[in-house]
Amino acid sequence: MAPRWVWRLLSAPGLLFLAVFFLVAFYAVVAVGLGNVTTQFQPVPHWNPLDWNVGYLREALSNLAPGGQMWPVVVRTVLYIAVAMALTLLIGYPVAYYAARCAGRWSGLILALLVLPFWISYIMRLLAWTNLLASDGYASEALNALGVDRLFNTLGLMEGDDWLGGQPVTVIIALVYGYVPFFILPLYASLNRLDQRLIETSRDLGASAAETFRRVILPLSRPGIYAGMVLIALPMFGDYFTQDLMSGSPNTNMVGNIINGYVQGGPDKSLGAAMTMLLSAFLLIFMAFYLRSLRREQREAE
Amino acid sequence: MNDTSVPSPSEKHPEEHSGVSRRSLLTGAGALALGGGALAGLVGCEDTTTPVAAAGAGGGAGIMGDPTAGGPVDPAGIPLARVDYPVTLPLIGDPVKPGEPERGGVLRVYNYADYLNPAVLNAFGEENGVKVEVSTFETLDEAFSKLSTGGLEFDVIFTTTDQISRLVGRKLLQPLNYDLIPNLRKNVWDVLQSPYYDVGPRYTVPYVLFTTGIGWRNDLVSYDPAEPIWDALWDAERYRGKVQLLNDPREAIGAALMRAGITNLNTENPAQIEAAIRDLIKLNDDVRVKVAINGYETLPTGRIVLGEVWSGDVLSAAISYLPKDVPATALSYVYQEQGGPIANDMIGIAAAAQKPVMAHRFLNYLLDADVALENFVDFVGYQPPIRGIDPASLIKDEVIPPNLANALVTPEAFASANAFLGLTVTGQRLWDRGWQQFRAG
Known part of the structure; x- marks a missing residue:
């Protein structure tokens, strides 16, 4: 094996590339969010921290805080993503488990199928769904013929029979659909690495299959679950096109849509940048949680 | 609005002029694009506080072009046109000299989606040895944001009356050489030869006309067009979830203003805008509107049954988007004849155009009577203000179904x-913040 300094040297350009592009981008957002505007409300970024102006940040905070104008959007976003993540876990875990541990010679095929969706970009696939789910679309006709719309109506999850008519359930399912592969792949890797001998030992010592799963497999796959969860939670919070394409109604707008509205729209780009900063700060919580569990896993491995 | 407070500019920088170099902004732009593109609109924040109009307005008809003449001005200091207050836009740069059109390569066009007949584009391309490539935008604000970053380069830009002055103010358009566009004089309606938004004209040629009104499916909806028109949206509880509101802050808030009887569609009175936003929120609570601009597609297929649409949407629906089992007679349209919005889109040439002479030729081509007709009735459904294209004969020749006669605009x-x-x-900020409040749901 090459000495450590070789790898350090080889990784340096890549690390520099990632760091520079991330930091510069993020700093530009900060400079605008903490910047100023001209008398014509054109944003003027303040690159020097000594010049920072917290007016917009304060306004964004009061908008997004409980009782603020955008508070309902915050609640809605958290709710949608919580439900979407729970569904992702329920759908994704069995698939990852099966592919990693039971599929035998089919495991390669299943993995290939999981990667398959990336052949076509998420937006293109959503655009296809907008046609399938339109009231005269095949998917929508099939679902309604099966009575799924009536079931959802009875459960209070849907209103009417128009799947694209501002239905939270459509937005949530679309989020799950879009992000579930990102959850499965890291979980698959983690389950695949799981030491078979530990499971055998558990069975040999008299644990039932269910108990083995609960007390051995599940705890050991926890880092994979967390990794998958964080990997999908971060982009979901910034996602705006899923909602745009699947609903477009003010009733289902998420935080990403509001930020997009400020940034694309009129003379309030600084407020949009400040909101982006707050969202990033909020997502840091997830990141910290993930990094902590990663470190714990490493410690345990040692 | 709960919060209209503006963070006060810090004392150090009461008015920023020169602190930011173009280069630093472009660096930021590249980085932002990598940062997910969400903030791509932030860049190009170069100073716009110097009134451009003051610099080079000379020679215009009347008082216009003089920002000191009173009346509202836009961010670049250009007087804001009103239908009764025509504006001569300041000349920035020189029109292109006549010459050989730049053949070969790509003529880049920026436009709404589905707003140009591909057959027309191909024919122009073949005739002139150039490939016409259309990039599309969803909203004009989005288009302006992207254009002002300087990252997108186009030859031909489609836009509207409320955008034109800021495009000129940001130096994104070049003055046109009308000698290269003889079809303007030859074919376009008299009322648009020297329009109020661009006296001269200097920067634009008109493209298509439209009114804003209510479109509905008369086979699915019982609606009496005799009732006050904008009430139709608020009274549509029965069609909850299948009613469209235009995804355009001006048009959407405008509908609420007109319903309240306000005739100044460019009002900057906070009380009026706030009331309009409250009305829109109530509308959404009661009717759960779809906020979209694709009524031309959703109305004929029944995905919406009633909605705020542009007149061209119902014509386009009848021309291009009818499913087999829906007759054109199932579409109806009504607009507010007294004081309702009637406007036109226009075409300009980008200041940074690579093929300015070819772009002029393209504008001239679209104003050819036969081409304009083909573009209109074979695809776009929005009517061009061309003399040869007469509303009465369109109906007589059964090009347009008689039930949609009122979707055609007369001079x-x-x-x-x-x-x-x-x-x-x-005012922009007032409308925009209200709109964001509505979008919070």
Whole structure:
């Protein structure tokens, strides 16, 4: 094996590339969010921290805080993503488990199928769904013929029979659909690495299959679950096109849509940048949680 | 609005002029694009506080072009046109000299989606040895944001009356050489030879006309067009979830203003805008509107049954988007004849155009009577203001179904139009914040 300094040297350009592009981008957002505007409300970024102006940040905070104008959007976003993540876990875990541990010679095929969706970009696939789910679309006709719309109506999850008519359930399912592969792949890797001998030992010592799963497999796959969860939670919070394409109604707008509205729209780009900063700060919580569990896993491995 | 407070500029920088170099902004732009693109609109924040109009306005008809003449001005200091207050835009740069059109390569066009007949584009391309490539935008604000970053380069830009002054103010358009566009004089309606938004004209040629009104499916909806028109949306509880509101802050808030009887569609009165937003929120609570601009597609297929649409949407629906089992007679349209919005889109040439002479030729081509007709009735459904294209004969020749006759605009109606036009930056902010409040749901 090459000495450590070789790898350090080889990784340096890549690390520099990632760091520079991330930091510069993020700093530009900060400079605008903490910047100023001209008398014509054109944003003027303040690159020097000594010049920072917290007016917009304060306004964004009061908008997004409980009782603020955008508070309902915050609640809605958290709710949608919580439900979407729970569904992702329920759908994704069995698939990852099966592919990693039971599929035998089919495991390669299943993995290939999981990667398959990336052949076509998420937006293109959503655009296809907008046609399938339109009231005269095949998917929508099939679902309604099966009575799924009536079931959802009875459960209070849907209103009417128009799947694209501002239905939270459509937005949530679309989020799950879009992000579930990102959850499965890291979980698959983690389950695949799981030491078979530990499971055998558990069975040999008299644990039932269910108990083995609960007390051995599940705890050991926890880092994979967390990794998958964080990997999908971060982009979901910034996602705006899923909602745009699947609903477009003010009733289902998420935080990403509001930020997009400020940034694309009129003379309030600084407020949009400040909101982006707050969202990033909020997502840091997830990141910290993930990094902590990663470190714990490493410690345990040692 | 709960919060209209503006963070006060810090004392150090009461008015920023020179602190930011173009280069630093472009660096930021590249980085932002990598940062997910969400903030791509932030860049190009170069100073716009110097009134451009003051610099080079000379020679215009009347008082216009003089920002000191009073009346509202836009962010670049250009007076805001009103239908009764025509504006001569300041000349920035020189029109291109006549010459050989730049053949070969790509002529880049920036436009709404589905707003140009591909057959027309191909024919122009073949005739002139150039490939016409259309990039599309969803909203004009999005288009302006992207254009002002300087990252997108186009030859031909489609836009509207309320955008034109800020495009000129940001130096994104070049003055046109009308000698290269003889079809303007030859074919376009008299009322648009020297329009109020661009006296001269200097920067634009008109493209298509439209009114804003209510479109509905008369086979699925019982609606009496005799009732006050804008009430139709608020009274549509029965069609909850299948009612469209235009995804355009001006048009959407405008509908609420008109319903309240307000005739100034460019009002900057906070009380009026706040009331309009409250009405829109109530509308959404009661009717759960779809906020979209694709009524031309959703109305004929029944995905919406009633909605705020542009007149061209129902014509386009009848021409291009009818499913087999829906007759064109199932579509109806009504608009507010007194004081309702009647406007036109226009075409300009980008200041940074690589093929300015070819772009002129393209504008001239679209104003050819036969081409304009083909573009209109074979695809776009929005009517061009061309003399040879007469509303009465379109109906007689069964090109347009008679039940949609009122979706066609006449020169007389246009001459007495009301319109959504440019706002001062404070006004823009007022409308935009109201719109965001509505979008919070």
